[in-house]
Structure formats: C-alpha cells, structure tokens
Amino acid sequence: MRVEDLVLVSVDDHVVEPPDVFERHLAAKYKDDAPKLVRKDSGIDVWSFQGMELPNIGLNAVAGRPPEEYAMDPTSFDQMRSGCYNVHDRVKDMNANGVLGSMCFPSFPQFTGQLFARTAMKDPDLGLALLQSYNDWHIDDWCGAYPGRFIPLALPVLWDPELAAEEVRRVNAKGCHAVTFSENVTKLGYPSIHSEHWDPFFAACEELGMIVCLHIGSSSQMVITADDAPMDVLITLTPINIVQAAADLVWSRTLKKFRNLKFALSEGGTGWIPYFRERIDYTYERHRFWTGQDMGDRRPSQVFDEQVVVCFIDDPVGVELRHKMNIDMVTWECDYPHSDSTWPTSPEFVMKQMADVPDDEIDKITHANAMRLFQFDPFTTLGRENCNVGALRAQAEGWDVSIKAQGIKATGTGAVDLLKAANSRS
Amino acid sequence: MRVEDLVLVSVDDHVVEPPDVFERHLAAKYKDDAPKLVRKDSGIDVWSFQGMELPNIGLNAVAGRPPEEYAMDPTSFDQMRSGCYNVHDRVKDMNANGVLGSMCFPSFPQFTGQLFARTAMKDPDLGLALLQSYNDWHIDDWCGAYPGRFIPLALPVLWDPELAAEEVRRVNAKGCHAVTFSENVTKLGYPSIHSEHWDPFFAACEELGMIVCLHIGSSSQMVITADDAPMDVLITLTPINIVQAAADLVWSRTLKKFRNLKFALSEGGTGWIPYFRERIDYTYERHRFWTGQDMGDRRPSQVFDEQVVVCFIDDPVGVELRHKMNIDMVTWECDYPHSDSTWPTSPEFVMKQMADVPDDEIDKITHANAMRLFQFDPFTTLGRENCNVGALRAQAEGWDVSIKAQGIKATGTGAVDLLKAANSRS
Numbered sequence: 001m002r003v004e005d006l007v008l009v010s011v012d013d014h015v016v017e018p019p020d021v022f023e024r025h026l027a028a029k030y031k032d033d034a035p036k037l038v039r040k041d042s043g044i045d046v047w048s049f050q051g052m053e054l055p056n057i058g059l060n061a062v063a064g065r066p067p068e069e070y071a072m073d074p075t076s077f078d079q080m081r082s083g084c085y086n087v088h089d090r091v092k093d094m095n096a097n098g099v100l101g102s103m104c105f106p107s108f109p110q111f112t113g114q115l116f117a118r119t120a121m122k123d124p125d126l127g128l129a130l131l132q133s134y135n136d137w138h139i140d141d142w143c144g145a146y147p148g149r150f151i152p153l154a155l156p157v158l159w160d161p162e163l164a165a166e167e168v169r170r171v172n173a174k175g176c177h178a179v180t181f182s183e184n185v186t187k188l189g190y191p192s193i194h195s196e197h198w199d200p201f202f203a204a205c206e207e208l209g210m211i212v213c214l215h216i217g218s219s220s221q222m223v224i225t226a227d228d229a230p231m232d233v234l235i236t237l238t239p240i241n242i243v244q245a246a247a248d249l250v251w252s253r254t255l256k257k258f259r260n261l262k263f264a265l266s267e268g269g270t271g272w273i274p275y276f277r278e279r280i281d282y283t284y285e286r287h288r289f290w291t292g293q294d295m296g297d298r299r300p301s302q303v304f305d306e307q308v309v310v311c312f313i314d315d316p317v318g319v320e321l322r323h324k325m326n327i328d329m330v331t332w333e334c335d336y337p338h339s340d341s342t343w344p345t346s347p348e349f350v351m352k353q354m355a356d357v358p359d360d361e362i363d364k365i366t367h368a369n370a371m372r373l374f375q376f377d378p379f380t381t382l383g384r385e386n387c388n389v390g391a392l393r394a395q396a397e398g399w400d401v402s403i404k405a406q407g408i409k410a411t412g413t414g415a416v417d418l419l420k421a422a423n424s425r426s
Numbered sequence: 427m428r429v430e431d432l433v434l435v436s437v438d439d440h441v442v443e444p445p446d447v448f449e450r451h452l453a454a455k456y457k458d459d460a461p462k463l464v465r466k467d468s469g470i471d472v473w474s475f476q477g478m479e480l481p482n483i484g485l486n487a488v489a490g491r492p493p494e495e496y497a498m499d500p501t502s503f504d505q506m507r508s509g510c511y512n513v514h515d516r517v518k519d520m521n522a523n524g525v526l527g528s529m530c531f532p533s534f535p536q537f538t539g540q541l542f543a544r545t546a547m548k549d550p551d552l553g554l555a556l557l558q559s560y561n562d563w564h565i566d567d568w569c570g571a572y573p574g575r576f577i578p579l580a581l582p583v584l585w586d587p588e589l590a591a592e593e594v595r596r597v598n599a600k601g602c603h604a605v606t607f608s609e610n611v612t613k614l615g616y617p618s619i620h621s622e623h624w625d626p627f628f629a630a631c632e633e634l635g636m637i638v639c640l641h642i643g644s645s646s647q648m649v650i651t652a653d654d655a656p657m658d659v660l661i662t663l664t665p666i667n668i669v670q671a672a673a674d675l676v677w678s679r680t681l682k683k684f685r686n687l688k689f690a691l692s693e694g695g696t697g698w699i700p701y702f703r704e705r706i707d708y709t710y711e712r713h714r715f716w717t718g719q720d721m722g723d724r725r726p727s728q729v730f731d732e733q734v735v736v737c738f739i740d741d742p743v744g745v746e747l748r749h750k751m752n753i754d755m756v757t758w759e760c761d762y763p764h765s766d767s768t769w770p771t772s773p774e775f776v777m778k779q780m781a782d783v784p785d786d787e788i789d790k791i792t793h794a795n796a797m798r799l800f801q802f803d804p805f806t807t808l809g810r811e812n813c814n815v816g817a818l819r820a821q822a823e824g825w826d827v828s829i830k831a832q833g834i835k836a837t838g839t840g841a842v843d844l845l846k847a848a849n850s851r852s
Contacts, residue, residue, distance in 0.1 A: 317704050
C-alpha cells in the first residue's frame with residue numbers, strides 16, 4: 001500500500017467551540033443564561049458563564065504552531081488555526097492531512113459535559129437545555145455541514161441516568177452512535193460503574209449500539225506525582241493512566257450484565273494492552289477464589305477483547321503487537337488540534353509504522369474498524385474513490401498548512417498550577 | 427536448556443520478621459521501647475509498638491496455602507508456612523523451588539522503613555536505633571546465616587539524607603549493595619526526587635554502587651479507583667502503577683546528576699516497558715521545546731535503559747519483547763511468600779516463558795544480570811555446580827511443599843477497608 005492509498009478515519013479529534021455554538025438550537029428563554037464568548041483586555045477569549053471565566057488552553061489548539069510556541073496558557077481565537085473552530089476550514093485541514101472522517105470531542109464543556117452537569121445541580125432545566133442544544137449543534141451544524149466527514153459524538157446527561165437514556169435515544173434517532181462518559185465517574189462525584197446506578201443509561205447504549213467513549217483526562221484528574229515534577233512526567237503518564245479505567249471496566253458488573261455494550265478508550269494508546277491482558281488473566285487465575293470474582297464463560301482478556309475499543313496516534317510497539325490484542329477493535333486517531341497530534345503529516349506517520357503490516361490489517365486499523373463500530377459509512381456518501389489520502393489531499397491543493405510562529409512565549413513554569421486550577425473546576 | 431539447568435536468583439521476596447528480630451543488635455537501653463510480638467485473644471499475632479497493633483496481612487504470607495484461603499485478613503505465625511520467618515526453613519523452601527539467591531523486602535516496618543521514620547519524628551534516637559538494628563539483623567542474621575543465598579537489602583534513614591548517606595556507607599561496609607526507597611516519597615510527606623533534598627543519599631549510593639529499590643506499594647498508597655471497586659481492580663493495577671515512578675525517574679534531575687546511580691522497580695513487571703520507552707521519546711520529541719526539558723546527549727529511553735533495573739514474576743509478553751528494552755537490566759523474581767508468587771514451581775513457570783529464548787539470554791534474565799548488578803557471587807561461595815535447579819532440588823528431597831488447607835475462610839468484602847486502614851498508617 002502507498003501513502004496515497006491509505007484511508008484514514010480518526011476516532012479522536014477536538015473541536016474548539018465557535019462563538020455561535022448556542023445560537024441556533026437553544027430555546028429563546030435560556031439565551032441570556034447561556035455561556036458567552038468575551039474578549040478580555042488582555043486579548044484572551046474566555047467563555048463567561050455564571051460568574052466563571054473559562055479559557056481555551058493553548059496546548060489544546062496548537063495545530064500549525066511550532067513546538068517552541070506550545071504552552072498551557074489561555075489563548076485567543078486569533079492565535080488558533082481557524083480549523084480549530086470553523087468547520088469549513090476544519091474539513092480543509094482534514095483534506096490537507098488526508099483524513100476522511102473525524103470524531104470530535106468537546107473543549108470548554110469538558111470531555112463528558114461536566115460543565116452542564118454542574119449547571120444542572122443548581123438549575124436542572126438550564127443544564128439540560130444547554131446540553132441538548134450543544135448536542136444538536138454538534139450533530140446538526142458541525143457534523144451535518146459535511147455528510148460523510150464526521151462521526152457524531154453526544155454528551156451524556158451525567159446527573160440523571162434515566163434522562164441520560166432518553167437523551168441517548170434522542171441523539172441516536174438523529175444518527176449519532178457514540179456518547180462520551182468519564183474514565184472514572186466517581187472522581188466527578190457520581191456512583192461508580194460497579195454500582196447499578198447507570199443501568200438505564202448503559203441499557204439504552206447497548207440496545208442502540210452506542211459506543212461509550214472514555215477520553216483520557218475525563219475524570220478531571222491529571223496524574224501529578226509531585227508538585228515540583230516536570231510537566232514531562234504528566235505528559236508521559238496521561239495516556240497510560242487509562243489503564244485504571246480499563247481495569248474498572250473488565251472487572252465491573254456492567255460489562256457482565258451488558259455483554260453487547262462497547263466502551264472506547266480514547267487517546268489511550270495500545271502498546272500496553274498485551275501486558276494488561278496477561279495481567280488480568282493472571283489475576284483471575286490466582287485470586288478469584290478469595291476475591292469472589294466470577295467471569296462466567298469468559299476470561300478477563302476475552303471481556304476486554306470483545307467490549308473495549310482502543311486507538312493510538314503513534315504507537316509502533318502497539319502496531320507490532322496487534323495480534324496480541326483483538327485487531328478488530330484497534331482504531332486510529334489524529335488528535336487534531338492538540339499537541340500530541342501528527343497533523344499535517346499523519347499519513348506519513350501512519351505508513352512508517354505500517355511498513356510490515358499486510359494491507360487488509362492496515363485497512364482495519366486505519367478505517368474499517370472505526371466505520372463498522374461507529375456505524376459510519378462515508379464510502380456510500382462520497383464514493384470510495386474520493387476517500388483516500390491521495391484524493392483528499394488533491395482537494396486541498398493551495399490550502400496553506402505551513403507552520404507559523406506567532407510570537408507566543410511558552411511558560412513552562414506554573415503549568416502545574418494552571419492544571420490544578422482547571423482540575424479544581426471539575 | 428532443561429529446567430534442571432536453570433539458575434534462579436530472585437530480586438524480590440519477602441521476610442516476615444521473626445519474634446527475635448530486635449534481640450541481638452538493639453542496644454539494651456532501647457529494648458523496652460522496641461516493637462514486641464504479642465498474641466491476641468483472637469489468636470492473631472501482632473507487633474505491639476507505641477500503642478499501635480501492627481498485624482501481618484494474610485495475603486503477604488500465603489505460600490503453601492490453597493488459593494481459596496488467600497485473604498487480606500490479619501494472621502498468626504501458626505497459619506504461615508515456617509519459611510516465611512525461619513531462615514533455615516526459608517532456604518529449604520528455596521531449595522525445593524530451585525531458587526539459588528533471594529533479596530528479601532521487609533514486612534511490618536513497611537517497604538522503605540516507614541515505621542521507623544514515623545518513630546523518628548518523635549524520637550530520632552530510637553528511630554535510628556531500631557532501623558540500624560533491623561539492618562544488622564537482616565544483613566548479619568538473616569542473610570548471614572547462609573552465605574551465597576541472600577542479597578542483603580538495607581532500609582534507608584528516610585528522615586535525614588545526611589544520616590541516610592552514613593547508614594548506606596555503614597551497611598555497604600558490611601557487604602550490602604542495595605537499599606529500599608519509596609516509589610513516591612512525596613506521598614510519605616518528604617520532598618520529591620525532583621528536589622535537591624536527597625542528593626547526599628543518592629551521591630553515596632552512586633559512589634558505592636548501591637542500587638535503590640522501589641517496590642510497588644512503597645508510596646503507602648494503593649490504587650483504589652472506587653470504594654466499591656472489586657479487589658481484582660486493585661490487584662490488577664498495583665504492579666503497573668510503578669509506571670508513575672518510572673516517569674518520575676526518567677524526567678528527574680536526579681538521574682541526570684547521578685548518571686551511574688541505578689534504581690530497581692521491584693515487582694513492576696516488564697511487558698509495559700516497550701510502550702513506555704516509546705512514549706517518553708515521543709514526549710521528548712514533541713514537547714521539550716516548551717517544557718524546557720534538556721536530556722543532554724541522551725534520549726529518555728536511554729536514561730531508562732542505563733539506570734533502571736526491572737524484573738518480573740510471570741510475564742511472557744515482557745520476555746518476548748526483551749529486545750525492546752535493555753536486556754542487561756532485566757531480572758527475575760519469585761515473590762515468595764506473597765500471593766502472586768509462583769512458588770514452589772517457579773522453574774517450570776520460568777521455562778514455559780523461555781521456550782524460545784537462547785541460553786545466554788535465559789542466563790542473563792534468570793541470574794547473571796542480578797549477580798552483576800547487586801554484586802552477588804554465589805558461584806564462588808558455593809561452587810557453580812551446586813547452584814542450579816537440579817542440584818538445589820536434590821538437597822530438598824523429602825522437604826514437604828504440598829499445599830495445605832488450614833480452614834481459613836477468605837473474606838473478600840471489607841478488603842478495601844483493611845487496605846485503607848493500612849494506608850492511613852503511612
């Protein structure tokens with residue numbers, strides 16, 4: 001396979017919400033209470049909401065910037081590449097990177113809509129109205145603008161499992177097959193997935209084939225080993241920390257009760273999975289007699305293989321070990337416009353890791369698994385011949401993807417304080 | 427290579443301290459204040475010390491028990507296999523398992539002597555006296571009883587880095603080449619390894635070639651994802667949690683400043699290392715410009731390869747991936763008498779994973795690396811021909827290693843509470 005022949009569907013990208021996100025779908029009576037984008041005297045854009053100011057963190061929108069200008073600092077729309085928030089430019093950026101399909105996680109409402117859940121604690125009607133209008137904007141406006149280019153991803157009603165089930169039904173009827181959730185919902189103050197609390201929500205997801213997506217960091221808790229640890233420690237550990245969610249899932253009653261329910265570990269990487277599968281089976285063999293664990297007719301690794309979707313950005317070890325996991329659950333992600341993204345040379349990164357992989361396995365990992373699991377069919381919409389890297393890049397001819405310095409000065413120090421402040425908002 | 431030809435040196439086992447641990451080496455004036463073993467009316471043996479009662483947790487001494495009787499509950503010496511605490515029977519248990527050499531971590535003083543450090547907060551003289559007499563007992567009595575069979579391992583003076591350096595010099599002069607430390611010392615209330623605080627201690631360790639051993643759980647913090655998470659979650663995550671210590675080490679100033687200093691990740695497994703090495707290099711390539719990280723002439727993976735010793739109990743994935751890590755730093759452990767141990771059939775477990783491994787690499791992993799790194803030379807002491815599995819097992823003929831039910835009823839529920847209680851003592 002040549003680079004131009006790759007078909008790339010990314011199951012983890014990010015949208016920076018544009019100023020008009022609440023304009024078209026929110027009932028008039030809630031308009032005054034909705035978050036508003038305001039520019040501060042410092043030139044920073046923040047979402048003003050219920051007395052809070054919620055900035056966009058620079059590190060979450062660095063596509064097109066030189067690495068020297070990556071930083072944790074709050075940022076403005078002027079400092080971002082327009083593809084971060086403008087769907088037309090986003091598709092051009094996808095084309096230039098040869099990416100056919102993309103599933104986009106939210107930014108300022110946080111990965112699983114924590115902002116709206118906090119709102120609902122004081123005002124349930126407003127919380128629900130904001131969440132539903134966000135989902136409508138995401139599905140109808142963002143994804144709807146370019147049929148065949150986006151995998152819709154809904155936010156859940158965290159504060160009420162029955163309402164969560166209803167919202168899942170509502171968005172599913174609009175063609176949405178994925179919903180976010182927290183990698184550890186107890187850290188957000190809710191009952192765990194070991195309880196029966198979420199059963200109505202999970203039952204609806206199973207019935208409808210909605211994949212529950214757990215993004216790294218969605219517990220609103222970063223891994224801070226020490227206050228004076230370099231930022232590099234946190235950056236290293238954030239993806240692998242998803243192993244805690246993986247362990248919770250495998251041993252939970254939830255995956256036993258809902259055997260057709262699937263979870264995705266978003267941005268979790270894959271190279272650690274063979275070790276993890278070995279560890280859960282060893283644990284089961286040696287400890288189940290006293291822990292009282294009963295997996296029925298399955299081994300723990302089989303539960304993981306059947307019900308957990310995984311993905312990677314750049315993970316040669318994971319690709320090499322693909323036969324030590326369920327290759328039919330391995331997907332790929334671009335992570336645009338975050339700092340770990342391989343944009344705008346993702347096809348070249350992908351091909352480098354796939355040098356020794358047979359074509360049918362490349363296809364599974366790069367797009368076929370994602371299309372099957374998320375019920376996403378761009379080939380029918382767009383025509384198979386228009387979907388590969390070569391065809392998409394041809395459409396982007398003349399679109400500028402050069403890296404541009406903006407004169408932003410990165411401030412490494414104080415980054416942990418910023419993160420802690422962000423965490424404390426959870 | 428046949429099973430009988432294996433030579434096994436284990437870098438992680440555990441001693442349950444016998445009642446006379448403070449008898450021979452503690453100055454008379456401290457005798458009354460030393461921990462004393464007392465039997466409670468319930469039949470449980472506890473260490474009584476400064477108003478506390480410190481039990482031995484059953485899960486830490488299950489060798490010889492059927493898995494149905496593993497449990498977190500406190501236990502008595504009568505319920506343990508004598509090899510847990512009696513050095514003569516320990517060596518017989520090692521022989522029966524074909525294990526030549528063993529490095530033993532402490533039990534009731536905790537992995538890095540937290541008990542004595544807490545004592546020292548109120549009474550520094552008593553804390554130091556207890557710690558030094560423990561080290562003397564461990565080196566002279568436990569290890570000294572059978573030359574060539576044990577790798578001595580000292581406890582550190584956690585509360586004073588200068589004193590810690592002195593104690594390292596003292597035990598090194600007695601032939602000790604390893605010292606324990608915490609996987610995350612900030613969780614114990616001390617400055618991190620990113621600070622200059624520990625420099626006197628680490629400088630002494632580097633100078634003397636003392637390996638600093640970080641055992642899983644030595645931060646006194648277990649990974650509890652949710653209060654109602656099954657015990658299996660915690661058991662799964664405890665080893666892989668060492669990845670946090672690995673990240674701290676790689677990015678620390680400590681490993682840059684002391685380039686000949688080596689750390690060991692005790693009971694950390696190895697299958698996750700190829701992924702981890704890839705992740706730290708990716709992090710360095712993409713983020714160093716704004717984090718300000720400077721590794722000089724080394725890549726992060728090279729720092730890990732040169733300065734971090736790793737080990738595994740049973741890890742076929744790790745063995746298969748041995749060329750994606752520094753094979754000269756890979757060692758093996760038995761974990762006797764803990765619940766993850768492969769005793770008394772360790773040689774068979776080892777051989778099963780090594781089926782496709784060349785003899786010279788088997789030798790490195792099973793003993794040669796450990797002997798070189800910990801300056802341990804049983805061949806000279808005992809004669810090479812007496813050191814392999816076949817020869818040792820022949821010495822143990824007639825020694826009963828059969829698994830014996832004791833009528834202990836495992837209580838799975840409440841285990842998390844017990845762990846939390848144990849953690850709160852940290």
